[in-house]
Amino acid sequence: DAGITQSPRHKVxxxxxxxxxRCHQTENHRYMYxxxxxxxxxxxxxxxxxxVKDTDKGEVSDGxxxxxxxxxxxxxxxxxxxxxxxxVYFCAISEGTGGVQxxxxxxxxxxxxx
Amino acid sequence: KNQxxxxxxxxxxxxxxxxxxxxxxxxxxxxxxxxxxxxxxRGPVSLTIMxxxxxxxxxxxxxxxxxxxxxxxxxxxxxxxLSDSASYIxxxxxxxxxxxxxxxxxxxxxxxx
Numbered sequence: 637d638a639g640i641t642q643s644p645r646h647k648v649x650x651x652x653x654x655x656x657x658r659c660h661q662t663e664n665h666r667y668m669y670x671x672x673x674x675x676x677x678x679x680x681x682x683x684x685x686x687x688v689k690d691t692d693k694g695e696v697s698d699g700x701x702x703x704x705x706x707x708x709x710x711x712x713x714x715x716x717x718x719x720x721x722x723x724v725y726f727c728a729i730s731e732g733t734g735g736v737q738x739x740x741x742x743x744x745x746x747x748x749x750x
Numbered sequence: 751k752n753q754x755x756x757x758x759x760x761x762x763x764x765x766x767x768x769x770x771x772x773x774x775x776x777x778x779x780x781x782x783x784x785x786x787x788x789x790x791x792r793g794p795v796s797l798t799i800m801x802x803x804x805x806x807x808x809x810x811x812x813x814x815x816x817x818x819x820x821x822x823x824x825x826x827x828x829x830x831x832l833s834d835s836a837s838y839i840x841x842x843x844x845x846x847x848x849x850x851x852x853x854x855x856x857x858x859x860x861x862x863x
Binding site: 640676677678679680681684694695726728738739740741742743744 | 754784791792793794795796799839850851852853854855856
């Protein structure tokens with residue numbers, strides 16, 4: 637299994653509070669991604685990173701920010717959590733894009749916002 | 751808008767039987783198509799990856815096919831096992847600066863003994 641660790645694995649918090657999710661990799665892969673998975677939807681990209689301090693928005697980026705100060709860590713922050721952000725969040729990594737490099741996923745963070 | 755549609759939404763089969771899952775896509779220009787398996791409570795795991803020039807790819811009991819002309823793919827599972835119970839997700843990437851993939855909603859497969 638690819639060395640990807642997501643923390644925390646579960647979190648319950650209240651509307652309006654800030655939340656930070658962490659993704660840590662030991663593979664030294666350049667690309668890192670944050671997705672959310674909700675019933676009735678495929679995985680949807682929130683933000684991704686193509687290098688240290690290099691990030692870009694995905695399909696559902698509103699209400700989320702990210703930071704990558706080291707190759708191995710990619711943080712996802714909900715500045716002021718809302719109930720619509722209740723979801724399962726997955727981090728993924730890949731060595732490259734395009735061709736045949738697969739994305740390797742962590743086991744997710746289940747976030748509930750009350 | 752790039753889309754990936756999978757069918758059926760769910761499927762129940764008996765252990766030892768074969769099954770085929772379908773994926774239709776409108777992603778363009780096409781770069782590659784991947785099938786993932788996602789066990790309950792886990793992240794997706796890659797099964798196969800196919801580019802435009804490949805029309806079949808196998809991984810053990812899993813065989814994926816691709817028809818780039820009709821924009822269809824299938825995943826065939828042979829001699830199913832209880833451990834095959836999972837969600838199977840079709841993912842298609844377009845040729846672009848970032849090759850961001852588009853995910854299907856998945857087919858939930860349950861294998862009964």
